[in-house]
Amino acid sequence: MKTINYKCIYLTLLLLTTITGFAQKTVTIKILETSDVHGSIFPFDYINNRPAQSSLSQVYSYVKQERAKKDQNVLLFDNGDILQGQPTVYYSNFIDTTNQNIVSQVFNFMGYDAATLGNHDIEAGPKVYNKMRDELKFPWMAANAVNESDGKPYFLPYTTFQKEGVKIVVIGLITPGIPHWLPKVLWPDMRFESMLSTAKYWVDQIKKTEKPDIIIGLFHSGHDAKYGDQDPNDVMNENSSQTIAQKVPGFDVILIGHDHDELNKKFLNTNGDSVLILDPTSAARFISEATIKVNIDIKGKVLGKKITGKLIETKTIKPDSLFMDKFKDCTKNIETFVNRKIADFTESTSTQDSYFGSSSFIDFIHSSQLSISKADISFAAPLSYSTSIKKGPVYVRDMFKLYKFENFLYVMNLTGKEIDSYLEYSYSHWFNTMTSSDDHLIKFKLGKDQTLELRKDGKVQLDNNYYNFDSAAGIFYTVDVSKPEGDKVTITSMADGSPFDLNKTYRIATSSFRGNGGGGHLIQGCGIPADQLNSRLVHSTDKDIRYYLLKWIEAQKVVTPKSLNLWNVIPADWVKVATERDRDLMFGSKQE
Structure with a gap:
């Protein structure tokens, strides 16, 4: 009769558990998003001639703080409608046209990793947005804005990132309502396609070719598909972000804008998986922050993901002094212009x-x-x-x-x-x-x-x-x-x-x-x-x-x-x- 050595079995299991534990690691990805900034670059309202409570100078203070934390990987995105609003951007778009656009200067200085265009960026016209695209040091995206000549995206459709073995893909989409608001002369070489069908196409392509661990949507589009008495089933609905979250499986987080609303909420897709949607209102008043903790094994396989979101209010954050010093000549020019x-x-x-x-x-x-x-x-x-x-x-x-x-x-x-x-x-x-x-x-x-x-x-x-x-x-x-x-x-x-x-x-x-x-x-x-x-x-x-x-x-x-x-x-x-x-x-x- 054989005797079972329970002590030996216990020690073996303990050793396996310990080895497995050491073989796993947790990678923290922190996603920060601004949207609908509308030229609120500096902490001053040049229209009403008074200090402003929010600006990109304050956003940058928070971004630097988060980048200084060694236990996380930070990605910074913008979601469009930056080129219209405060006189700051009007001056750079249409008055001081020979120098680099102030937005591309600021975005490059802040180290943005990617951005999506908004309808008001298209409104600035091709001379402005084409020049901006050449000046930016990161991808500017809009997968459903396609070139009329060949049907390919006029801007980049998506971009990828690798962070500690975790592959992240970000897909950019723009509201397709532009033809109802802007004359063709402002978008002469492109057409706008359905966000829903475009999202389905690119998620399928990306899964096959990129095999990502995380898919993020960066959509210049609101969440309420019924806004303005619109038909939620209209494939060209201007606010399709929530619809995509629910109907297109694959997204982990969708960062949105356009509607100037405030949202931090999870929705279930058709596979029963939850999708976090974040919307940071406008004028740099809030920063969307998604924290993604990814557990991976020794072979790099993802074992699980935990995703949380919050909105960071900027009015209590001080403007970054280096930011303000860097662009002090620009602020002087704007003051001369508006005064x-x-x-x-x-x-x-x-x-x-x-x-x-x-x-x-x-x-x-x-x-x-x-x-x-x-x-x-x-x-x-x-x-x-x-x-x-x-x-x-x-x-x-x-x-x-x-x-x-x-x-x-x-x-x-x-x-x-x-x-x-x-x-x-x-x-x-x-x-x-x-x-x-x-x-x-x-x-x-x-x-x-x-x-x-x-x-x-x-x-x-x-x-x-x-x-x-x-x-x-x-x-x-x-x-x-x-x-x-x-x-x-x-x-x-x-x-x-x-x-x-x-x-x-x-x-x-x-x-x-x-x-x-x-x-x-x-x-x-x-x-x-x-x-x-x-x-x-x-x-x-x-x-x-x-x-x-x-x-x-x-x-x-x-x-x-x-x-x-x-x-x-x-x-x-x-x-x-x-x-x-x-x-x-x-x-x-x-x-x-």
């Missing part, structure tokens, strides 16, 4: 008035658009939720308040009937249908219990985007909010008193964003097919509207912003009561 006086305003003007009727702020834009374009009718909306230009000296920086984006000025042909439909569409998204003075004038977002939904700052949430609240000039009209949607607007005459004819074709002035279908006014409102919009275009400026506004104001030297009073909202007694109430809900103590 140049161009005219005097005899009155203050604010966008807050523009939500409740004819206002001096929007009517000033109308007047300038009509003067510059020689069109019959102008359409415009507030591009900043709440901003103002004060009475007195007006500087270049104030032009970024007056007009936020680098849109071109379009002149298009619309019939009188289409103009009426355009306005009906705008006001159906803007104004509520009132039954008494107890109702709201503004269409606010309601929750499931029909109570007002609030933003994070405690103010009410609009049901639709304010930058789509187009009013008109060049015509007299009324908006009757007691009538149903589609029947609120009555156009009485042209501004000069001549008849307005529903069957006549008029020349209208509007932004290139609107002229390419942005907001839906022309496509859903007027019923013009998207592929026919270009045939309505009479001409376009070759520079942005802000440039022409600046020149127009500069030529006048002294300007009096005033309301044209070409339209009004009725019933007047209801509107007066509702305006006071809604204005307080929207702006509270910050009313101007």
